[in-house]
Amino acid sequence: MDNRIREHAETLVDWSARIESGDDVVLSVAEGAHDLAVAVAEALGARGANVVTTYASEEVSRAYLRAHAGDFETSEHELALYERADSVLILGGGRNTFATADVDGETRQAAARAKQPIREARMATDWMSTVHPTRALAQQAGMSYEAYRDFVYEAILRDWEALAEEMAQLKQLLDDGNEVHLVSERTDLRMSIEGRNAINSAASVAYDSHNLPSGEVFTAPYDTEGEVVFDVPMTISGARVRDVWLRFEDGRVVDFSAESGENTIADLLDTDEGAPRLGELGIGMNRGIDRITDNILFDEKMGDTVHLALGRAYDACLPEGESGNDSAVHVDLITDVSENSRLEIDGEVVQRNGRFRWEDGFEP
Amino acid sequence: MDNRIREHAETLVDWSARIESGDDVVLSVAEGAHDLAVAVAEALGARGANVVTTYASEEVSRAYLRAHAGDFETSEHELALYERADSVLILGGGRNTFATADVDGETRQAAARAKQPIREARMATDWMSTVHPTRALAQQAGMSYEAYRDFVYEAILRDWEALAEEMAQLKQLLDDGNEVHLVSERTDLRMSIEGRNAINSAASVAYDSHNLPSGEVFTAPYDTEGEVVFDVPMTISGARVRDVWLRFEDGRVVDFSAESGENTIADLLDTDEGAPRLGELGIGMNRGIDRITDNILFDEKMGDTVHLALGRAYDACLPEGESGNDSAVHVDLITDVSENSRLEIDGEVVQRNGRFRWEDGFEP
Numbered sequence: 001m002d003n004r005i006r007e008h009a010e011t012l013v014d015w016s017a018r019i020e021s022g023d024d025v026v027l028s029v030a031e032g033a034h035d036l037a038v039a040v041a042e043a044l045g046a047r048g049a050n051v052v053t054t055y056a057s058e059e060v061s062r063a064y065l066r067a068h069a070g071d072f073e074t075s076e077h078e079l080a081l082y083e084r085a086d087s088v089l090i091l092g093g094g095r096n097t098f099a100t101a102d103v104d105g106e107t108r109q110a111a112a113r114a115k116q117p118i119r120e121a122r123m124a125t126d127w128m129s130t131v132h133p134t135r136a137l138a139q140q141a142g143m144s145y146e147a148y149r150d151f152v153y154e155a156i157l158r159d160w161e162a163l164a165e166e167m168a169q170l171k172q173l174l175d176d177g178n179e180v181h182l183v184s185e186r187t188d189l190r191m192s193i194e195g196r197n198a199i200n201s202a203a204s205v206a207y208d209s210h211n212l213p214s215g216e217v218f219t220a221p222y223d224t225e226g227e228v229v230f231d232v233p234m235t236i237s238g239a240r241v242r243d244v245w246l247r248f249e250d251g252r253v254v255d256f257s258a259e260s261g262e263n264t265i266a267d268l269l270d271t272d273e274g275a276p277r278l279g280e281l282g283i284g285m286n287r288g289i290d291r292i293t294d295n296i297l298f299d300e301k302m303g304d305t306v307h308l309a310l311g312r313a314y315d316a317c318l319p320e321g322e323s324g325n326d327s328a329v330h331v332d333l334i335t336d337v338s339e340n341s342r343l344e345i346d347g348e349v350v351q352r353n354g355r356f357r358w359e360d361g362f363e364p
Numbered sequence: 365m366d367n368r369i370r371e372h373a374e375t376l377v378d379w380s381a382r383i384e385s386g387d388d389v390v391l392s393v394a395e396g397a398h399d400l401a402v403a404v405a406e407a408l409g410a411r412g413a414n415v416v417t418t419y420a421s422e423e424v425s426r427a428y429l430r431a432h433a434g435d436f437e438t439s440e441h442e443l444a445l446y447e448r449a450d451s452v453l454i455l456g457g458g459r460n461t462f463a464t465a466d467v468d469g470e471t472r473q474a475a476a477r478a479k480q481p482i483r484e485a486r487m488a489t490d491w492m493s494t495v496h497p498t499r500a501l502a503q504q505a506g507m508s509y510e511a512y513r514d515f516v517y518e519a520i521l522r523d524w525e526a527l528a529e530e531m532a533q534l535k536q537l538l539d540d541g542n543e544v545h546l547v548s549e550r551t552d553l554r555m556s557i558e559g560r561n562a563i564n565s566a567a568s569v570a571y572d573s574h575n576l577p578s579g580e581v582f583t584a585p586y587d588t589e590g591e592v593v594f595d596v597p598m599t600i601s602g603a604r605v606r607d608v609w610l611r612f613e614d615g616r617v618v619d620f621s622a623e624s625g626e627n628t629i630a631d632l633l634d635t636d637e638g639a640p641r642l643g644e645l646g647i648g649m650n651r652g653i654d655r656i657t658d659n660i661l662f663d664e665k666m667g668d669t670v671h672l673a674l675g676r677a678y679d680a681c682l683p684e685g686e687s688g689n690d691s692a693v694h695v696d697l698i699t700d701v702s703e704n705s706r707l708e709i710d711g712e713v714v715q716r717n718g719r720f721r722w723e724d725g726f727e728p
């Protein structure tokens with residue numbers, strides 16, 4: 001076994017999910033994630049956890065969904081499983097990123113609605129989502145398998161404790177601040193963050209963070225004004241999207257364009273009342289991620305990028321009792337801030353051309 | 365998809381497990397059983413069942429078991445899953461029949477003890493066990509992959525309704541009978557079956573049968589006297605066993621030998637008080653199985669064979685309130701009855717040289 005697979009498993013079990021003896025764990029394994037599952041099982045055995053291993057095969061799902069008449073029910077046995085679980089470890093890594101491309105949207109949504117109580121039970125556990133590098137993901141990234149594996153482990157096998165400490169500085173600034181101002185060549189955007197909690201997303205349940213890799217600090221902005229260009233290309237609902245431009249007034253998108261994928265953005269904005277409003281401002285701080293691979297788990301955490309999500313805000317960013325932007329969607333759009341760019345909080349420059357104020361080479 | 369995979373799935377879901385709309389099903393998928401899982405998921409979707417898919421990977425189990433300190437607990441979340449399931453469909457088919465060969469017996473047993481409540485919950489559902497033909501199983505059978513697949517589907521894709529009707533005749537004779545007498549060149553064995561229920565094992569929960577393929581009628585004999593030779597070679601606990609000879613007095617093995625694997629038989633007989641007594645007399649009636657493949661799921665159902673199991677009797681064979689032979693083991697041994705052989709019930713020949721009394725060519 002590639003020793004990095006074992007290190008990945010140990011990072012997941014110890015740093016991320018904080019598994020302890022006697023924990024009831026659900027281990028969810030994608031079609032291509034077998035080798036990581038073996039390594040995670042070894043770590044879980046060594047910690048004395050109890051494990052149920054589920055098979056998250058997209059081909060199995062596709063066959064089931066396409067054959068079903070559409071009157072989905074909430075599975076009582078599945079709900080019972082998750083209600084009694086302490087942790088859920090989701091090992092992604094499929095064999096074909098388009099495995100469910102021919103399941104129609106209505107069926108997908110009906111199944112998702114029936115699964116809502118199960119999803120809530122799962123989200124109430126110490127859940128973590130990670131990914132095993134597969135050939136399908138390498139292909140999506142436009143990379144060789146060998147190079148892609150190097151990329152993935154560079155992103156995942158970080159000194160998370162050190163990164164968490166660094167990110168804590170940005171979290172503090174966002175928690176204390178009232179307004180964020182993002183400026184670059186084609187971007188001039190102001191957002192209120194007053195009263196909102198920033199999350200130091202350090203790839204661990206101990207930090208309210210559920211992705212491995214992570215490495216971003218995010219909050220839930222509102223009252224957005226101005227315009228922004230997202231120059232990092234990505235795939236949204238199967239469509240390639242490039243150079244999205246949005247103009248906000250009173251917190252809402254009032255005009256938009258895109259060099260490609262404009263219809264996809266139009267459909268997205270049209271989803272519901274919350275879709276044209278921001279749910280998230282995230283600042284990527286994982287410098288182990290040095291390229292865009294068309295996988296949001298990695299892209300949004302890349303160092304020297306900022307992302308904004310249209311749609312739903314995370315509860316963790318909201319003070320007790322307050323509700324944030326609500327929507328059926330949450331779609332991240334990413335902008336490169338490595339050049340000709342600055343991020344200000346309450347008028348003070350916090351990041352310029354990718355450098356933070358506590359870093360060497362920062363120019364105020 | 366090979367259309368036989370789809371027929372296998374439909375046989376499993378409809379004839380065997382009798383799945384109905386709204387049933388909560390656990391689908392357990394071995395490492396090599398992906399293609400069958402896809403076909404079964406399709407059938408389950410079409411019937412409107414609810415599915416949790418588990419990954420029964422022996423490599424995952426091995427890693428977990430070898431790393432564990434041995435103080436296993438019953439997983440509460442796994443127990444909850446099975447307690448709320450209506451049906452459990454177990455799709456066997458590994459990629460290496462020795463995948464867990466280096467897990468020590470003590471660890472295995474400790475894990476099995478902790479899983480006992482889960483096993484009981486699973487056995488209380490409408491569970492079915494079947495197997496997807498894999499290269500590993502072809503190798504174990506000493507066959508090419510293509511030929512092995514033909515063999516498996518010949519065994520599984522039977523006219524089960526017709527076979528169930530034929531087997532009902534033998535069940536009736538065994539239910540009404542008091543003593544079975546098995547005679548061949550080196551075998552002369554008498555067993556009491558008075559008061560015991562025979563099971564018409566027609567590969568369906570509707571027949572108290574949990575294996576696909578099946579095709580045997582079995583009961584729980586006692587007061588065994590005489591001697592028997594098992595001339596069908598098999599693998600028991602990893603050891604090749606050939607030509608086992610047993611002599612019974614007062615229902616108990618008092619002498620034995622084997623051409624190979626004698627130590628394995630000695631260990632087996634030494635397990636506990638119930639191990640040297642018979643738990644099962646089974647008569648193979650599936651003529652789709654025409655060769656021995658060193659897989660008990662198939663071998664014991666082969667037409668023109670009879671098997672006897674040392675150890676535990678099945679509750680289904682016992683009248684309400686009566687307890688049968690109890691043991692931690694249940695090991696089937698098989699004898700060929702196609703030549704120079706007869707099976708009598710209360711002195712009447714029921715089968716001679718493989719032919720039953722209701723078949724053409726039967727000689728009384």
